[in-house]
Amino acid sequence: MLEFIQDVIFSITGKNNITYETDFIKDLQLNSLDIMNIICAFEDRLDTSIPTRDVWQLHQVKDVIAYMQKHGIQVP
Amino acid sequence: MPRIFVFTLRPERAQPTAELVGLCARRYLAETGRPYVRLPAPVRSGFSKPRFEGAAFAEFSLTHSGGFFACAFSPLPVGLDLQQHRPCRAEAVARRFFHPEEYRYVLQHGDDGFFSVWCAKESYVKLTGEGITDRFGTFSAVSGGQLSDSIRGAHVHFLPFAPGYTLCLCCRHEGQIIPISL
Numbered sequence: 001m002l003e004f005i006q007d008v009i010f011s012i013t014g015k016n017n018i019t020y021e022t023d024f025i026k027d028l029q030l031n032s033l034d035i036m037n038i039i040c041a042f043e044d045r046l047d048t049s050i051p052t053r054d055v056w057q058l059h060q061v062k063d064v065i066a067y068m069q070k071h072g073i074q075v076p
Numbered sequence: 077m078p079r080i081f082v083f084t085l086r087p088e089r090a091q092p093t094a095e096l097v098g099l100c101a102r103r104y105l106a107e108t109g110r111p112y113v114r115l116p117a118p119v120r121s122g123f124s125k126p127r128f129e130g131a132a133f134a135e136f137s138l139t140h141s142g143g144f145f146a147c148a149f150s151p152l153p154v155g156l157d158l159q160q161h162r163p164c165r166a167e168a169v170a171r172r173f174f175h176p177e178e179y180r181y182v183l184q185h186g187d188d189g190f191f192s193v194w195c196a197k198e199s200y201v202k203l204t205g206e207g208i209t210d211r212f213g214t215f216s217a218v219s220g221g222q223l224s225d226s227i228r229g230a231h232v233h234f235l236p237f238a239p240g241y242t243l244c245l246c247c248r249h250e251g252q253i254i255p256i257s258l
Binding site: 051052 | 172
């Protein structure tokens with residue numbers, strides 16, 4: 001899952017060196033538009049829908065992985 | 077009529093956001109004739125709107141994009157958004173998060189239209205403090221096929237800025253907008 005997330009974030013922001021502990025705001029300095037772009041990429045590639053209210057609870061990469069596991073979202 | 081100060085700067089080095097806000101706050105206090113007070117570092121939780129605790133006279137909204145930083149100060153709540161125009165999934169984001177009328181506007185006006193709608197909506201949700209929620213697509217910055225100068229009664233002002241950027245201010249009250257480049 002980490003590699004998948006790294007790939008999505010890099011494709012949208014050009015940022016790499018993503019780890020489990022990476023914080024989207026503090027470490028990557030992402031703004032709201034970056035986040036929305038990433039969500040769209042996630043939804044397209046995973047054929048799923050992520051409620052916006054859930055997005056703002058995901059601060060670090062490990063939060064995204066936990067969310068995907070909890071909701072049974074599989075990486076293709 | 078209240079004055080709304082919009083400070084913009086391009087930091088030469090990476091500076092913590094709290095430092096940049098502090099810089100703007102000191103200028104705001106000077107411009108409004110208030111004695112200098114050391115404002116507490118703005119407090120925010122996650123993606124929520126940052127606030128100065130215990131400094132009710134200083135409402136502010138901050139934004140950064142493409143190496144620029146901007147911050148609006150006013151006695152009353154404001155929302156400010158700056159966005160550099162850069163390649164993004166504009167059509168997909170508009171389809172997913174925008175009101176249908178806004179989506180049609182983006183299809184007609186391309187990336188420039190997208191960034192105008194984005195900044196208007198973002199500045200509005202910064203004004204209200206609600207942030208981007210599942211309700212983001214339930215209101216529209218477009219009316220009658222044109223960008224609207226208001227969203228749900230709040231005034232929307234597109235401010236001149238550097239080429240390739242959109243800067244938008246949203247406020248519930250009419251005010252004198254004073255741009256200051258630091």
